[in-house]
Amino acid sequence: MSPILFYLFAALTVCFGIAVVANRNPVASALCLVVSFLGLAALFVGLDAYFIAVIQVLVYAGAVMVLFLFIIMLLDLKAETRRKPNLPAYVGGGLVALAFIAQLWLVLERYSAAHQPFPTMWASEGKSIDDVTNVGTTLFSVHNLPFQVIGVLILVATIGVVVLSKRELK
Amino acid sequence: MTITLFHYLFVSGLLFAIGLAGVMLRRNIIIIFMCLELMLNAANLSLVAFSRFNLVNGLPNYNAQVLVFFIITVAAAEVAVGLAIIVALYRARQTTHVEDINSLKF
Numbered sequence: 001m002s003p004i005l006f007y008l009f010a011a012l013t014v015c016f017g018i019a020v021v022a023n024r025n026p027v028a029s030a031l032c033l034v035v036s037f038l039g040l041a042a043l044f045v046g047l048d049a050y051f052i053a054v055i056q057v058l059v060y061a062g063a064v065m066v067l068f069l070f071i072i073m074l075l076d077l078k079a080e081t082r083r084k085p086n087l088p089a090y091v092g093g094g095l096v097a098l099a100f101i102a103q104l105w106l107v108l109e110r111y112s113a114a115h116q117p118f119p120t121m122w123a124s125e126g127k128s129i130d131d132v133t134n135v136g137t138t139l140f141s142v143h144n145l146p147f148q149v150i151g152v153l154i155l156v157a158t159i160g161v162v163v164l165s166k167r168e169l170k
Numbered sequence: 171m172t173i174t175l176f177h178y179l180f181v182s183g184l185l186f187a188i189g190l191a192g193v194m195l196r197r198n199i200i201i202i203f204m205c206l207e208l209m210l211n212a213a214n215l216s217l218v219a220f221s222r223f224n225l226v227n228g229l230p231n232y233n234a235q236v237l238v239f240f241i242i243t244v245a246a247a248e249v250a251v252g253l254a255i256i257v258a259l260y261r262a263r264q265t266t267h268v269e270d271i272n273s274l275k276f
Contacts, residue, residue: 006173010181017185017208021192026200033204040185040211047178047222048230052214052238059242064207064249071253072200075260086197093195097187104183113223114176122228129229138232139239150243157247164254 006046013039026072030065037061048121050131178219185212199259199266203252210245214238 016036023029037060044053108114123129139147185208192205221234260266 003171003173006177010177014181014184014188017188020201020204020208021188021196026198029201029204033207036185036208037211040215043178043181043215044218046173047218049218049222049235049238052218052235052242055239055242056211056214059246060207060211064246067249067253068200068204071257074257075200075266077198077200077266089195089197093191093193096194097191100187100190101183104180104187108176108179108183111176114179115174117172117174118222119225121225121230124227127227127229134229134232135235135239139236142233143236143240146240150240153244154247157251161250161254164251164258 006043009039009042009046012036013043026077027069030068030072033068034061034065037065048131051135175219175223179216182212182216182219185209185215197268199256199268202268203249203256207245207249210241214241217241 013036016032016039019032020029020036023032037056041053041056041061044050044056121129128134189205189207189209189212192208193202196202196205217234217238221231221238224231256266259271263271265271
């Protein structure tokens with residue numbers, strides 16, 4: 001990925017991520033989160049992970065965010081904007097985040113392998129460089145059992161949501 | 171100046187820190203939930219970056235990308251269940267503010 005595009009999409013992702021936390025209005029926060037996820041999908045494309053990028057757009061920027069916006073508008077959260085901010089939590093959260101970033105910087109500076117450029121990809125005999133084919137083959141051959149278990153998990157989640165949404169819980 | 175693994179890992183760490191700060195300083199439970207999603211995505215970014223960095227026979231390590239696929243699936247299921255819980259909570263208490271929900275507080 002060219003450096004200009006990387007910095008553009010990284011800045012987009014991080015700035016709109018900050019906007020998610022900084023916005024007082026939950027609807028604006030959710031819309032900022034969509035832009036942040038789209039920037040992240042562009043970063044995945046830069047890493048040659050096209051399948052993951054498409055899934056990111058479809059599942060996160062599509063399905064999950066629609067669910068978030070739907071619930072925010074269903075609950076009608078206008079009263080939240082009138083609350084006054086509590087200072088200790090702001091200072092504490094900010095300090096923990098800054099300490100984490102500083103520590104990460106120190107660790108990554110000493111990790112020498114991280115400063116080498118990414119190796120170029122090549123396809124060996126009879127192998128395809130096609131991203132979706134390779135992810136699909138790995139998913140259905142090596143990780144077949146976890147894939148089936150994920151299906152059961154989705155079923156359990158669906159039943160759980162239906163039970164939770166009933167008007168009276170016994 | 172070329173883009174290295176360092177840049178991707180640092181962006182991933184920044185996103186995680188933003189999500190962590192959001193979980194700690196925001197009091198609206200829906201915003202806290204969005205920040206959790208932000209942290210999951212930060213983990214996904216570093217997984218994909220490592221997958222591209224550690225080539226196996228010239229191709230990225232697809233096990234990492236399958237793991238990212240599983241994380242996205244579990245996150246989607248988690249969002250569905252979590253939002254259903256938030257709706258049930260709102261029906262019971264008429265609030266999404268975490269400081270108003272203190273029955274279990276000592």
